[in-house]
Amino acid sequence: MDLRKLLEYALIALIAVILGSLTGWYLFIRRETAQTVADGVARGYTVQTFGSGRSPSFFTQMTGAVFGNGTSETALAPSAPGTDTAATSTGKQPPELWQVQAAPVAGMTFIGSGASLRLRYVDRATGRVFEADPRTGEIVRLENTLTPKIYEALLSSSGKVIERTLSASGDATTVIGTVSGSAATGTALARIELPSVTRITFSPSGAELFYLVNEGSGVSGYRALADGSKASRVFSSPIMNWRVSWIGGATSSSMIILTTGATDGLSGSAYELLGSGELRALQYGLPGLTYLRSPLGASLWSVSSPGLQLYAQASDTSASIRLPIATIADKCAWAPNERTAYCGVPQVAPARGFLGAWYRGDVHTADAVWRLQPGAGEATRIYTPQTGQSIDVDSPSVDESGSYVAFINAADRTLWVLRLEK
């Protein structure tokens, strides 16, 4: 065989070996990548694509993670183990009951109305703020600061965000930030920390805060601007376990409401905090009281003895009406028209001692969604989850037009939206 042919054969063999090696390397990387993704899914990660053109390829993300490309971390978002993220960007109308995010969220609120209606929420694992369009299913990220383990988040219509997590000592830490700009700007969340806060809420306009601080011998209540400045003490109480809310609207005066922590076996009370720092009773002496007030004075409340009962009152001076469903105020929300409310109602009556067990996560309910007309004492079931689908409605919210109800599923802290109009 002459030398030329030998060289040709050798070259061909070399090329074949190189191609084979590259193919083997590719298959090896692919296998390991798949294993890494599987481990990530098991750990609660999956790959999520973002809107507004930020959709890095799957391979780029995973190799980025392997070779230390920091940007790849932003491309990974947690989801419930074994489930795919429900985020879509197809522009199609989501289903009637839409799981906005299959991973735990820390809080949510409706922003805007009409074509600009969005559901803004905070991802629990990262602390990042997202917006979902309930009409199209599109989800975009608004800011880029990574803060894991956000247990509670409150969002105001003015763009303020309160994020709460736990310190190493197990105490709550509270950070206030501002989300500005539009989607995909990657704006970092400017943060201000408030110490020793036990409860906090925004004013209806989002311009102010009201929060409670544990001071050893009781709690003190402070009002401050939304950035935490100009705080002034307006309330003090030897009672430590209060829940706070601040309601109001364009046509009604605002009201800070303090409600005692609900528990079976002990009476509860709901108070309005007056400007003088004194309390005016809205309801008191009711066993296992949970309370929900609308800006114009209508109220819903539940008692836990004997058995779970739900009541409504059109105003403080009108007679109360017992409603024909058994649920708690934590599962209810007033519609903007305030003649209607929406509640998650357990399809099986909760057992005795439900309240404390539910708050501790010991029990969960499988709810149907009901529309209430408290003035008439009427309740109508409007949605029953399909077989295999279970929702434990917690902290629902109705948008300004009364077209959607958003809520957190207490069982896994995922975010859902129910479309009310067919």
Place this chain on the structure above:
Amino acid sequence: MLSRISLLAAVSALAAPAAALALAIPGETQLSIVATPAYPAPLSRVHLEARGVLIDLSDVELVWSMDDKVIAQGVGKSAVDITSKSAGQTTTVTVEGVTADGQTLFGSALLRPAALDLIVDADSYVPPFYRGRALPTPGSRLLLHAIPQGTVKGADLMYTWKRNGDTLAALSGRGRSTAIVEAPFLFGTDSFTVEARSDDGSYSARASATVPSTEPQLSLYQNHPLYGIMYNASLSGSAFVRESEMTFTAVPYFAPVYSIKDAALRYSWTVNDRPIAETDDDGNEITLSGTNSTGRALVGLELTHATNFFIDTTSSWNIMLSSSPANDIFRTF
């Protein structure tokens, strides 16, 4: 009428059972009106009963009036139910009749509903963001706070606190609207009452609460590396965890401590009946790995307190973890 007005005795729901005081005049026998409850709340049902000394009212035609309007009458009509007015508003109730032998009977009562709310709280441990109320356990303290309703100033009232009927003199007094006491003993139940009254008697109200003691409740949660402690889903007796390794956090609800890291708390863990060595930090946490094992862990926990021997709570969980470790050289933690 004038004589009756002069006899009109104001009853501000102060003394029970007698709810009327009057001067007897010749020819007219005084009836007493007993109100139940003796301290009626605003806009609530009040049962009124007329009583006479050595007088059988069953044969007497009685006429009841409220604010000079007849509301009920009949032979032997010795009791009537009314609805009280709003807090601070006065209702005058009278009852009158004539016996068969011509004796005139008369009684009156002045009802002024007063509202007093009694809030019961405890300083036992609950985790941040917990929406329920702390319950009293042995070693914790009960926080009792009375809030009078209406225009009355709480600081101007005299408060009398009672525990199981015994007056707590040290906690009572002017403006003493808060009482802090030791929680009831384990398995015990105590009854607390507070009475508040103004110096001029225009306000008088009472509220009470029955408070049972309880023992701390242990809940176990996944402590997820991204989500943190999953307070929304406590582990039940049997639980399956997808991961092969997970940290779990025990939360002692209502333990008589201010912090979950309180050094006085003792967490004694066992896994598959083997005791786990105590650690100085994070004693309420345990990390389990199912790698290269069956993945089944019977986890036991006993919670005790260094100085409070009433605190001794145990619980156990049967946890199944994934036993297949990831064969991944790129795996990072």
